Amino acid sequence: MSDFQRIAPDRAQALREQGAVVVDVRDAQSFAQAHIPGARHxxxxxxxxxxAQADLDQPLIVSCYHGNSSQGAAAYLASQGxxxxxxxxxxFELWRANYPAEIARTVSE
Incomplete structure (x- = not known):
């Protein structure tokens, strides 16, 4: 499969609860300020x-600011297997609106 699907936050949350991996392609500073819990920058x-280290069979959710950049990243990752x-x-902006309690921050002090 070299394709990806676009999904709403509620479906992403359900997949997350079932063990899907979440990656965030926003800039490092935005990621540090707030991201989906468990997401990897x-x-x-x-x-x-x-x-190289990923389980290619595990569901993967790609997040960005508003859902545009994540589509290109998702297509690329699908093409990688x-x-x-x-x-x-x-x-992430719609995620934050729907799940305000489901926000993590990276503390760097």
């Missing part, structure tokens, strides 16, 4: 290692 520097790839419609 993915950028050009960490992409190769992530793909991930079998079940999803792009979060509305991105």
């Amino acid at each position: 993915l950028d050009n520097h960490s992409l190769h290692d992530f793909i 991930f079998r079940e790839v999803y792009s979060l419609d509305g991105g």
